[in-house]
Amino acid sequence: MADERGNAPQDWAEWLTWLNRNTDPLAIQRVLEQSAQAFEQSATAQQAIARIAEAMAAEAKCCHEQGHALAETLQTWANSLAGHQTPPPPLGPFPHQQALLNALNQQSEAYQQALVAHLESVTTLAERCTEAFGKALQTDGDAANGQTLEPEELLERWSAVAEPIYEDWLDQPDTQRRIAALTNAWSALVNSLSALLDRYLETLGLPSRRAIDDLAAELQRQRRRQREAINALRAELATLREQQQSHEPS
Amino acid sequence: MNTPITPRQTVAQTDSAALERFGDPTHPPLLIVYSLVNQPSILDFAPERSMIARLVEGGYCVYLLAWHPPGQAQRFVSLSDYIAGDIADAVVTISQAHEQPAHLLGVCQGGVLALCYAAMASRYPSLDRRNIRSVITLATPINTAQADDRLAGLARDIDFEALVSASGNISGERLAAIFASLKPFALGPRRYASLASVTARGPEAVSEFMRMEQWMYAGPDLAGKAFAEFAQEIYQNNALANGTLVVEGERIALSDIQVPTFSAYATDDHLVPPASAQGLSHYLSASCTEWPVAGGHLGLFISRRAHRELYPALLDWLNQPGRRCSAATKGLASHSQGD
Numbered sequence: 263m264a265d266e267r268g269n270a271p272q273d274w275a276e277w278l279t280w281l282n283r284n285t286d287p288l289a290i291q292r293v294l295e296q297s298a299q300a301f302e303q304s305a306t307a308q309q310a311i312a313r314i315a316e317a318m319a320a321e322a323k324c325c326h327e328q329g330h331a332l333a334e335t336l337q338t339w340a341n342s343l344a345g346h347q348t349p350p351p352p353l354g355p356f357p358h359q360q361a362l363l364n365a366l367n368q369q370s371e372a373y374q375q376a377l378v379a380h381l382e383s384v385t386t387l388a389e390r391c392t393e394a395f396g397k398a399l400q401t402d403g404d405a406a407n408g409q410t411l412e413p414e415e416l417l418e419r420w421s422a423v424a425e426p427i428y429e430d431w432l433d434q435p436d437t438q439r440r441i442a443a444l445t446n447a448w449s450a451l452v453n454s455l456s457a458l459l460d461r462y463l464e465t466l467g468l469p470s471r472r473a474i475d476d477l478a479a480e481l482q483r484q485r486r487r488q489r490e491a492i493n494a495l496r497a498e499l500a501t502l503r504e505q506q507q508s509h510e511p512s
Numbered sequence: 513m514n515t516p517i518t519p520r521q522t523v524a525q526t527d528s529a530a531l532e533r534f535g536d537p538t539h540p541p542l543l544i545v546y547s548l549v550n551q552p553s554i555l556d557f558a559p560e561r562s563m564i565a566r567l568v569e570g571g572y573c574v575y576l577l578a579w580h581p582p583g584q585a586q587r588f589v590s591l592s593d594y595i596a597g598d599i600a601d602a603v604v605t606i607s608q609a610h611e612q613p614a615h616l617l618g619v620c621q622g623g624v625l626a627l628c629y630a631a632m633a634s635r636y637p638s639l640d641r642r643n644i645r646s647v648i649t650l651a652t653p654i655n656t657a658q659a660d661d662r663l664a665g666l667a668r669d670i671d672f673e674a675l676v677s678a679s680g681n682i683s684g685e686r687l688a689a690i691f692a693s694l695k696p697f698a699l700g701p702r703r704y705a706s707l708a709s710v711t712a713r714g715p716e717a718v719s720e721f722m723r724m725e726q727w728m729y730a731g732p733d734l735a736g737k738a739f740a741e742f743a744q745e746i747y748q749n750n751a752l753a754n755g756t757l758v759v760e761g762e763r764i765a766l767s768d769i770q771v772p773t774f775s776a777y778a779t780d781d782h783l784v785p786p787a788s789a790q791g792l793s794h795y796l797s798a799s800c801t802e803w804p805v806a807g808g809h810l811g812l813f814i815s816r817r818a819h820r821e822l823y824p825a826l827l828d829w830l831n832q833p834g835r836r837c838s839a840a841t842k843g844l845a846s847h848s849q850g851d
Contacts, residue, residue, distance in 0.1 A: 475587070500638065
């Protein structure tokens, strides 16, 4: 029991570390451990793949420093994984269900990111409004002289200061894009969730959203057909009236 | 609940609306096409601030297409259904009953629907252009490709197909919250801070305040498909101005409108900015009178200024020779009824 230089471990902990390193010469265990940790910390399959690639790259670097021959192979795997951005295709039974669950995961993440971006923007806006209000009060004669302002007056001044800042923020293309991104992310998430729930409801023999939509669409199709028929009759009557008028003596 | 001010009678039902009549049925008819957003009670808000009452007093038999709030079974009702279905049915019903063509007055979004109908009527034999005498639009978005059109800016990148696929119909309460978020200070702290002074003016003032409150926040849901079409076509594609809007399979060209048009807009409107509402005459080949009114969106319907200036001017315009029913036009119209 000695290291590469022939030094023996000094205590049990060191001995176990030494044993771990030396019983995992291909770094399989360490890569598995790091991959498991990476996977647990990931919200989506893409994140997990990226983190496993990072773990492999770290292990490759470690192996390289130790002059281990495995370094090159690990780095190749890491590069290969890192370049793999598209989600893996569903394999095995229930591919549609798998795809929906995968989409739900990604859309949930996208919605949270869009929400965070919007809330951060709102927080910045609130800070700008508050700061401007503070400055306005400092430069305001009555408030600067230590006179107490009536609540109504304070409210009016707050509105007068904050409203143009808010409207300017709302008119910014970035704000409008963030709001649209949040709305679109919500729509995508709800659509996936709805499709997934529809499958469960239909499995239980219950009416699903999809079934109700089909009925509503069919109802509207029938109404349009009826309207087309009525309009065709009206057009025919209008033509007949014009013909009748043209034959009437003036 | 918002209690009606002017007496009314429901005279017919279309697929998605009740046709309500106000005033003397022997007077010339005027059909109001209200927006699909919010309740038409704003048009009959208080005795001295009722647009409907002004028109009735001015000698018109006013009809209102009062849209039914859509249920889930109506989520696929489209703009075509409203225009070529409900409006067409109402126009035919009215012109038959009066034996003369009706004036068509569109409010806000309803103005877009009315213009589309008028443009289609000139080309579709089934709609018969002789059934309408003129078109009036109030606060109607015509050209939304304007820098200050906040609704267009907010709508620009939204996937409306996905939105209505997710939500079905669009909740009226949520839409009201979005409209309120465009002016959160004026409609929030400033408005509620004024409640004390409103209270001091007496119970009638409080009642009006609460009626407005209910009108603002208890709007009906919107049919998902029609909402998505309107948002995409009018706000994202500016299709009415560009002449690319398709209704009932046909492109809508405003230049097809063959009746005189009157267009009023508010100069401080944050929902339909004046730059978006003005310039209708630019797209029409028939005569068009544009009438700016100082004030905001709602002021066009309920402000004292509008009732002092706009509605008398509108009645003068309606009463000009050729726009009131003459024997000749009545005879012509009488031939166009009977289906």
